[in-house]
Amino acid sequence: MTDPHSLRNRRGEPVDPVPFFVTTGLGFVFAFSFGPMCGLAYGLSLSEALAASAGAFVGATLVAHRRLVDRAPPADAGALPPGPRFERLLYAALALGVLLVGLTIPLL
Numbered sequence: 001m002t003d004p005h006s007l008r009n010r011r012g013e014p015v016d017p018v019p020f021f022v023t024t025g026l027g028f029v030f031a032f033s034f035g036p037m038c039g040l041a042y043g044l045s046l047s048e049a050l051a052a053s054a055g056a057f058v059g060a061t062l063v064a065h066r067r068l069v070d071r072a073p074p075a076d077a078g079a080l081p082p083g084p085r086f087e088r089l090l091y092a093a094l095a096l097g098v099l100l101v102g103l104t105i106p107l108l
Helices: 018-041 046-070 082-108
Strands: none
Touching: 018 046, 018 082
16 A cells, blocks of 8 residues: 555656655755845845745746656656656756856856
């Protein structure tokens, strides 16, 4: 019997919760590490910058839930072939690089 508290995809099948929790944690770190600094650099007050950071975190969490939980294959579906895994990793690394460059531009 499966754990009733496990995350399930839209078909009701259990999925691995670790990628969702890691992505959500990283979203929190990025939103509240860079968000207030960038908000202040753009002339927002601290409370507005924190509110914008919270909004960015909530948005990132919703996107992560949709991609990593709702649309996830079941946990027992087996591993993806190496080609698509490498392609996803490459795109994620490029997106992270663009995000970091974009977040440092207002600080120059």
